[in-house]
Amino acid sequence: MIQHGSALFSNADIVELIDFRHALHLSPEISGEERDTARRVVRFLQAARPDRIITELGGHGVAAIFDSGKPGPTAMFRCELDALPIQEISDSSYRSEVPGKGHLCGHDGHMTILAALARALHREPPRHGRAVLLFQPAEENGAGAAAVIADPKFAEIEPDYAFALHNMPGLPLGFATLSAGPANCASRGMRISLSGKTSHASVPEAGRSPMRAVADLMPALTALGKGGALDENYRLVTVTHARMGEPAFGIAPGYAEIWATLRTLRDEKMDAMCAEAEALVRESASRCGLGIEITYHDVFHHCDNDAEAVKLLRQAFDDEGVSHGESDPMRGSEDFGLFGRSAKAAMFLFGSGENTPQLHNPDFDFPDALIEPGARIFMRVAANLLG
The missing domain is CATH 3.30.70.360 (Alpha-Beta Plaits)
Structure with a gap:
C-alpha cells in the first residue's frame, strides 16, 4: 500500500476533483431529496471501478465497496449527500443555482474527499478486508444514518470500523482535532x-x-x-x-x-x-x-469516539504530516454516532480556516485545499488497517 510521501494524486486529479466539488455545489439537494446528487456520485465512482456499488441505501444513499477478497476487517468511510434549505450569498462562479438551497455545511467537500479516496483505492486496493465508502443521505435532519442502518442492504456492508470528518471553521486550515470519548451532543x-x-x-x-x-x-x-x-x-x-x-x-x-x-x-x-x-x-x-x-x-443521538479508531486516525495524521491536537465535544449534533453502536467509530474535525464564515452561514464555502489532505488521511487509515 501507500508509502510515506507517495504521490497519490496528480495535478489533473486535483483539477477534476475540484470541478466535481463545484458541480455538486451548483446543484444542492436537501435531506431526503438527494436523487440527482447520488446519481452524480455514482457516475464519478464508476470510473474508480469499485467491486460493487449499492444504491438507494436508506433513501438515496450510495456505498462503494473495494473488496480484497481476503479475510479482514471492513472499514467504512462516511460522508453526507445533503445540503441545507438556506439561500446562498456568494459571488463565486459555482454558487448554488437552486433558490433557497445551498451546500453551506461543506458536504460537497466531504463527498469530494471520498470521491478522491475511491480513485486512490482503485490504484492501490486493500490487501485484505474491505473498504466501504458510504455517501449517506439526510444527515441534516438526523434521519439518514438510522435509515441506512435499518435498510436490509446495510447487512452487506456493516463495518468493523467507521471513520468520518467534518470541516470546521475557526480552526487553522488543515489542522485536525480529535479526542476519544464524547464528540457530539x-x-x-x-x-x-x-x-x-x-x-x-x-x-x-x-x-x-x-x-x-x-x-x-x-x-x-x-x-x-x-x-x-x-x-x-x-x-x-x-x-x-x-x-x-x-x-x-x-x-x-x-x-x-x-x-x-x-x-x-x-x-x-x-x-x-x-x-x-x-x-x-x-x-x-x-x-x-x-x-x-x-x-x-x-x-x-450523541456521538462517542472509540479509542482504537482515534488511535488509527492519529497514526494517519502523523504518517501524513498533518498537524493535530485534542478536541472538545461539539455542541452541534451528528447522526454519525449511530454507526458507533456496532463499530469502532471516530470523527475528526478538519480546520477550514480561522477567519472563514461559520457552518450554515449563507456565505460559507468549503475550501478546496482540504480535498487532497482529507483523502490522504483516509487512505492512510485504509492502508494501515487493510494493508
Whole structure:
C-alpha cells in the first residue's frame, strides 16, 4: 500500500476533483431529496471501478465497496449527500443555482474527499478486508444514518470500523482535532402546539388566547438548559421559532406554536429534560385552558469516539504530516454516532480556516485545499488497517 510521501494524486486529479466539488455545489439537494446528487456520485465512482456499488441505501444513499477478497476487517468511510434549505450569498462562479438551497455545511467537500479516496483505492486496493465508502443521505435532519442502518442492504456492508470528518471553521486550515470519548451532543427538536379559541379582537375575553402561555413558556423552556461547561450535566434549550394566530388585526389568536431545540451531552440525560419541558407545557396550557400537542423532530443521538479508531486516525495524521491536537465535544449534533453502536467509530474535525464564515452561514464555502489532505488521511487509515 501507500508509502510515506507517495504521490497519490496528480495535478489533473486535483483539477477534476475540484470541478466535481463545484458541480455538486451548483446543484444542492436537501435531506431526503438527494436523487440527482447520488446519481452524480455514482457516475464519478464508476470510473474508480469499485467491486460493487449499492444504491438507494436508506433513501438515496450510495456505498462503494473495494473488496480484497481476503479475510479482514471492513472499514467504512462516511460522508453526507445533503445540503441545507438556506439561500446562498456568494459571488463565486459555482454558487448554488437552486433558490433557497445551498451546500453551506461543506458536504460537497466531504463527498469530494471520498470521491478522491475511491480513485486512490482503485490504484492501490486493500490487501485484505474491505473498504466501504458510504455517501449517506439526510444527515441534516438526523434521519439518514438510522435509515441506512435499518435498510436490509446495510447487512452487506456493516463495518468493523467507521471513520468520518467534518470541516470546521475557526480552526487553522488543515489542522485536525480529535479526542476519544464524547464528540457530539444529543439533540432533538420539540414542537409545541397550543390550541384555544379565536375571537373578535374587540372582545378577546370571548376566546381563549395562547398569548400568556407563549410568553411564559419561552423563558421557562430556555431556563431548563442554559449551556455552560460541556460536561455530563450540560443542558441547553434554544427557542428557534414561534408563531401565534393569523396576521390580522381583527382576530384575537386561538392557536400558537413554539419550536425549541433541546441539547444534552449524552442521550441518557435527554429523556429527563424532555419530561421537564413537557411538564412546563402541560402546566401552562392547563392554566390558560388550552389544548396541547407535543411532537419531536430532528432527533440526533450523541456521538462517542472509540479509542482504537482515534488511535488509527492519529497514526494517519502523523504518517501524513498533518498537524493535530485534542478536541472538545461539539455542541452541534451528528447522526454519525449511530454507526458507533456496532463499530469502532471516530470523527475528526478538519480546520477550514480561522477567519472563514461559520457552518450554515449563507456565505460559507468549503475550501478546496482540504480535498487532497482529507483523502490522504483516509487512505492512510485504509492502508494501515487493510494493508
